[in-house]
Amino acid sequence: GQQLNQSPQSMFIQEGEDVSMNCTSSSIFNTWLWYKQDPGEGPVLLIALYKAGELTSNGRLTAQFGITRKDSFLNISASIPSDVGIYFCAGHGGSNYKLTFGKGTLLTVNP
Amino acid sequence: GAGVSQSPSNKVTEKGKDVELRCDPISGHTALYWYRQRLGQGLEFLIYFQGNSAPDKSGLPSDRFSAERTGESVSTLTIQRTQQEDSAVYLCASRAGLNTGELFFGEGSRLTVL
Helix, strand or coil: CCCEEEECCEEEEECCCCEEEEEEECCCCCEEEEEEECCCCCCEEEEEECCCCCEEEECCEEEEECCCCCEEEEEECCCCHHHCEEEEEEEECCCCCCEEECCCEEEEEEC | CCCCEEECCEEEECCCCCEEEEEECCCCCCEEEEEEECCCCCCEEEEEEECCCCCECCCCCCCCEEEEECCCCCEEEEECCCCHHHCEEEEEEEECCCCCCCCEECCCEEEEEC
């Protein structure tokens, strides 16, 4: 089946630093999505990308849909303590209802 | 309701007992998913419901696991004869349409099997 390789697995950074994480796939996707999961909560959608090459921002978050449709990255600028959590990438094939998730990136921000 | 609602939020049970987990999706959302998340792990697909179509049960790990959904309403996930390896957070998500990957998750039901 489809698999997503998400990296890094975990990150420890200082408040104020920028963060970058990415996902790659052996298959192409029509949509890339990034979710964040706070401790004890369900994942919440951060950004959805619908077109190859698309670059989308949501506040301090920026995500891009790779030209090959096989990869995506998420950047967080000027990190703050509440950015702590697990970030998941997910790929969607379009009419297929299957959503494939990466294994997550655990972000820790030291104040 | 405003969001996906799951109950119970926490369940502790003894090995061998049956448990039932409930998910109330966002009103009007036709698609419903169940995922399992073991401690420190990613999301493991269990089952998918879309309207009145036959569900995709391909992710259910064993025949001890089953799920039901009537129409576009509440879903229940049942685990029979629970084992310690069933301990995990069980997440439910709903989605508005077929061609979007935008899932809305509940807060999950944390199951601990002693």
